Amino acid sequence: MTKKVPAVSSKIPVMLHGADYNPEQWLKYPEVLREDIRMMKLAGCNVMSVGIFSWVSLEPEEGVFTFDWLDHVLDSFAENGIYAFLATPSGARPAWMSAKYPEVLRVERNRVRNLHGVRHNHCYTSPVYREKTALLNGKLAERYAHHPAVIGWHISNEFGGECHCGLCQDKFREWVKAKYNNNLDELNHAWWATFWSHTYTSWEQIESPAPHGENQVHGLNLDWRRFVSERTIDFCQHEINSVRSYNSGLPVTTNMHMIDGVDYRELAKILDVVSWDAYPDWGYTEDDDDSRLAAWTAMHHDMYRSFKHKPFLLMESTPSLTNWQSVSKLKRPGMHKLSSLQAVAHGSDSVQYFQWRKSRGSSEKFHGAVIDHSGHAETRVFKDVAEVGATLAKLKEVVGTSTPAETAILFDWDNRWAIKDAQGIRNSGLKYEETVLQHYRAFWELGIPVDIMGSGDDLSAYKLVIAPMLYLISEENGKRIERYVEQGGTFLATYWSGVVGETDLCHLGGFPGPLRRTLGIWAEETEGLHSRDLNGLVMKTGNALKLTGDYDAHEIAEVIHLEGAEALGHYRNDFYAGQPALTVNKLGAGKAYHLATRVKDAAFYVELYAAIADKERISRSLNAELPAGVTAQKRTDGEHDYVFVQNFSGSEQSVTLDGQEYTDIESGAAAPAELKLPVNGLAILKRKSATV
Secondary structure, three states, X not given: OOOOOXXXXXXXXXXXXXXXXOHHHXXXXXXXXXXXXXXXXXXXXXXEEEOOOOHHHHOOEOOEOOOHHHHHHHHHHHHOOOEEEEEOOOOOOOHXXXXXXXXHOOEXXXXXXOOOOXXXXXXXXXXXXXXXXXXXXXXXXXXXXXXXXXXXXEOOOOOOOOOOOHHHHHHHHHXXXXXXXXXHHHHHHHOOOOHHHXXXXXXXXXXXXXXXXXXXXXXXXXHHHHHHHHHHHHHHHHHHHXXXXXXXXXXXXXXXXXXXXXXXXXXXXXXXXXXEEOOOOOOXXXXXXXXXXXXXXXXXXXXXXXXXXXXXXXXXXOOOOOOOOOOOOOOOOOHHHHHHHHHHHOOEEEEEEOOOEOOOOOOOOOOOOOEOOOOOOOOHHHHHHHHHHHHHHOOXXXXXXXXXXXXXXXXXXXXXXXXXXXXXXXXXXXXXXXXXXXXXXXXXXXXXXXXXXXXXXXXXOOOEEEEOOOOEOOHHHHHHHHHHHHOOOEEEEEOOXXXXXXXXXXXXXXXXXXXXXXXXXXXXXXXXXXXXXXXXEEEOOOOOOOOOOEEEXXXXXXXXXXXXXXXXEEEOOOOOOXXXXXXXXXXXXXXXXXXXXXXXXXXXXXXHHHHHHHHOOOOOOOOOOOOOOEEEEXXXXXXXXXXXXXXXXXXXXXXXXXXXXXXXXXXXXXXOOEEEEOOOOEEEEEEEXXXX
């Protein structure tokens, strides 16, 4: 049997259900806390995140600490069977600190220091800010680390942003000195600084990128992004150290949120639990087709789960609408349950919300919450939340189960940064994230589990690895992928791969650089196409994948030459009509595919990966024909599989099961041979694992 590893703690071995809770906003309303606890229990909520932005309520003036209100909240939780993630409040500092110690405020790219306000407006390098956070965090740990209601530390909130103050400039110079062995010649070569006479002749000349200064040295831009990410992670580690000063043994997490400024794969390494905040804008498309958005959200669930290969936490989601998306649309009936259980299907051991109770004022007073300004439980949203709570209560046996995958998609932060900085090919949009989604969505539609990995990770456990637009890849990681294929793995890369190395210098000797031998092709030219342009991929008769068809292609096309690879498909038109557009190369015991153009037809990717999956005997979560927009995802303990069949298509659907015996977990009855899924419907099924 696969060992169960709960995301958080055996202290509460059930699915977590709760929200961000801000009682400090309601201290003048003592009746609110009593009513909140009653309604939390009514909604099946068992955990709350508290203290996230409460610094001034904990330290109203320097050195004066007020913990009575938090004592009362946590004691009330403990008396009522509710648990807490206790947050460090560093996401927003009090005004007295900004006034007395202006160095804590960030300096923007234009070198102007911010005024006090908003949140995440602080310098991660500032010794004063580090001292003040450590002091307060230590007092929180001393007082609450062993409190019966506290199950974990919630470190700050959605780390992000950058500071360009003198302190950070000095740290950046220290960082590049260490990286380039205190050798300016080495740095100048790595950044190709002879371009436009940008050569540095002293370390003091190096500054962060600025709109009114240097911003065209791509190596500098990339290293600055890496530095900012490392500085952020270092500050998070500083906070972790301060709460662990009392040896509480409590797990630590910090909530991530689709921010590209921090390399979350690296941040995850210092955390015990990965958590993230998901806010899809359901129902935003004109045709109300949420399947693309569902695949996008699923891809992120899989990415956060993959960081530690164990269950993660959905730390924030909205039970209704947000207040910051371009259109704040209500969730349609069934969507709250469907989207909440989607996280569980992909490996979450929790469903949590921002926020429990709507604020009376300021910027988030109209952001969705479990409790509206009406203050009672007789609302559609509250009933939706209570329904999710009732379902989660039936999923105790799913807690800690794994989500095995035989397929991986590569997604690297420095590759993402470098692609966004690249000038040429298609400045109107290279669409890196969209490209990754285009490939991921096919597996989502097929119900094939996927891990989202980095190019430097161990890939040996996977039968298939996909690398969409692996533009930046080091020689070392290129060799790692080559060995993976030689040892029997199957690899697929696309256009615009193997172009630059780790400092954003182009690989010499021909693209795709360190992937050239693996793919068995030479990419001579890459063309960006106008939106009005259309080419096509025509499959070769009798190709090894047995695919037939003529698929539209657009936006990017690579002119390639075979160097051992076999053509499976050709371009349809233009001067390179008839030349290879899809190839396969046999290398050692494995094989490597190369897709030279961006195929427009979504059906192509489903057909391509279905053929490769069948060829490589990659298992699906459910051996059934899934309608478009319906997916199946699996969690397992090795003895039983838990299959989540989810309908994001926008219309009623039916799925014929594969003949195995299934139990519907919610009803406890045997599942019918044909599942009827209403709009925004799902079924949670249990079966014996094939490995037993």
